[in-house]
Amino acid sequence: MSPKSELIWFDGALVPWEKAQVHVMTHTLHYGVGVFEGIRAYKRAGGGSAVFRLAEHVHRLFDSAKIVEIKIPYTEAQVTEAILQTLKANKMAEGYIRPIAFIGTGQSMGVFPGKNPIHTAICVWPWGAYLGDEALEKGIRIRTSSFTRHHVNVMMTKAKVCGNYVNSVLAKNEALADGYDEGLLLDTEGYVSEGSGENIFMVVDGVIKTPPLTSILSGITRDCVITLARDLGYEVRESRFTRDELYTADEAFFTGTAAEITPIRELDRRVIGQGKAGPVAKAIQKEFFKVVKGENTKYASWLSGYEL
Ligand code: PMP
Numbered sequence: 001m002s003p004k005s006e007l008i009w010f011d012g013a014l015v016p017w018e019k020a021q022v023h024v025m026t027h028t029l030h031y032g033v034g035v036f037e038g039i040r041a042y043k044r045a046g047g048g049s050a051v052f053r054l055a056e057h058v059h060r061l062f063d064s065a066k067i068v069e070i071k072i073p074y075t076e077a078q079v080t081e082a083i084l085q086t087l088k089a090n091k092m093a094e095g096y097i098r099p100i101a102f103i104g105t106g107q108s109m110g111v112f113p114g115k116n117p118i119h120t121a122i123c124v125w126p127w128g129a130y131l132g133d134e135a136l137e138k139g140i141r142i143r144t145s146s147f148t149r150h151h152v153n154v155m156m157t158k159a160k161v162c163g164n165y166v167n168s169v170l171a172k173n174e175a176l177a178d179g180y181d182e183g184l185l186l187d188t189e190g191y192v193s194e195g196s197g198e199n200i201f202m203v204v205d206g207v208i209k210t211p212p213l214t215s216i217l218s219g220i221t222r223d224c225v226i227t228l229a230r231d232l233g234y235e236v237r238e239s240r241f242t243r244d245e246l247y248t249a250d251e252a253f254f255t256g257t258a259a260e261i262t263p264i265r266e267l268d269r270r271v272i273g274q275g276k277a278g279p280v281a282k283a284i285q286k287e288f289f290k291v292v293k294g295e296n297t298k299y300a301s302w303l304s305g306y307e308l
Pocket of ligand 1: 038168194195196197198199216217218219220221222255256257258
């Protein structure tokens, strides 16, 4: 789907899509130090729409900026308001939201960002299931990537930094070229870390496991899944595991704002469990979609409502 909308919020004002342009000397374009978020808005079951976990996403954007020493020239409240304004201006009842803060040009072009201005933009566009509708139903086939996830002292994995995604793009390209849907990255010690844009969970003997927050992005969907799974009575452990544990797991699934809850049916040619969405993944997926659509009022505080 084309990532196009009528208007983009750019440095404080809504401008037509064609006008939201940057110069080729933009510092971030050369060195990758920019921070961004991926957020979703869903139509609510009872009418209207809501952005899912907006406050947490905006907060993570500011945390990412702090980690890489970018000073966003707005407050979290202003960015939150601008996101809602951009959705309404584009009459977007549901879709994907991409705020980004990056270093501009005009002052210096060395590695040191110097006094170059910081720009902030918010784009919104319609986006269905990231890995396809069938993926949500039937699960995907993945391969262990030949690329290793960042060492925590090489890249700041808690920050959603533009440059960190070179590693993700390499893994994704490799997976697709080899006929898989997604790549699974191991950490520098060889333990399972995450997908190119998703956190991972496995299920064995009814216990759910997910890697701890060391070399991975602190996924907001991951946090939801841990909460919802515990609510459903499952034991959830945040502990390291290896790829061979995944081969013999009963179930595995990816989580992410774009990927939502996507079951994994195959890893490195080994069929996982029954080779389809397992009962735990299905139960959590069902609960997750109820929550994002406002059908489970227990988590109403995770939704920021808006009307068009
Ligand atoms: N890991 C990586 C590398 C990601 O890009 C994403 C997507 N933001 C995730 C995990 C999942 O994070 P979230 O659930 O907050 O979207």
